[in-house]
């Protein structure tokens with residue numbers, strides 16, 4: 116006989132609420148420039164006991180979401196807000212996504228979660244996002260921003276802070292600054308001094324390979340967050356495009372193209388990431404580049420979705436899609 120209740124989680128008086136109505140959901144905003152190490156830190160946090168019961172909202176600048184596929188397996192729920200910056204086009208998308216998460220949780224449609232982590236795109240200015248929480252009353256009643264954790268790359272950060280208004284604003288609005296990649300960059304003392312001048316209130320912590328005390332995600336900072344700073348335009352000449360290909364690719368063609376691009380235009384190759392269908396490999400090969408840094412590619416066991424085509428997102432400064440495509444074709448014809 117069918118159960119009289121619509122689902123095992125529902126009682127005779129309707130679905131049981133898993134928590135008291137009115138308790139605010141803590142939110143952690145993880146921001147930081149392109150490729151600084153946000154996803155790496157979040158994935159490590161999700162694997163800790165403190166990270167259990169976390170829903171993640173990922174905002175990406177490129178037209179194809181890569182990070183949500185890399186986070187999906189560890190988070191209780193992942194929402195992708197793609198193709199644009201939360202600060203520019205997707206604030207209403209953020210409001211909508213957060214409200215939907217709460218409604219679906221109360222209906223028992225998604226696992227219960229006790230925290231939300233928002234990963235902003237590397238080009239996002241966090242102030243409009245913070246303002247959304249401060250000014251949208253409904254959102255303010257449901258959520259509380261516990262901590263803004265800004266990730267700064269020890270290798271590329273010193274240079275990036277010099278030219279990127281977005282990177283400086285992410286630093287100024289941080290409650291806590293996590294300096295990553297301390298395993299490959301030298302002592303970050305000059306960087307720490309620079310960060311201190313931009314934001315004397317933030318705690319500064321160091322991380323190597325994603326290792327970070329989970330309390331950096333959960334403990335509100337002791338000092339009051341800096342006031343919102345005036346909105347800035349995005350830095351000039353930054354654009355994004357996606358290279359896709361259905362057929363499998365020879366690895367040397369991709370590797371040589373990227374070597375050449377790094378040699379010629381490394382500083383303008385702000386971020387490259389994606390999945391490649393490489394000849395002879397079963398799973399997708401995840402490729403990552405952050406300016407001149409090229410972490411080793413990693414082959415995953417399986418494709419994250421049914422789509423086995425290669426898709427690589429490029430975020431560049433003054434470097435167009437045609438130039439990259441032409442170079443790729445030229446390299447392939449020589450092999």
Ligand SMILES: Nc1nc2c(ncn2[C@@H]2O[C@H](COP(=O)(O)OP(=O)(O)OP(=O)(O)O)[C@@H](O)[C@H]2O)c(=O)[nH]1
Pocket residue numbers: 147148149150151152153154155156182236237295296297298299322323324325386388403404405410
């Ligand atoms: N050596 C080293 N590599 C790191 C560290 N943290 C991250 N990486 C690498 O840096 C690359 C970028 O890391 P992500 O975590 O994807 O950076 P992100 O900030 O999420 O990137 P976007 O979302 O594209 O802005 C990846 O290849 C990581 O493996 C670190 O502490 N040390």
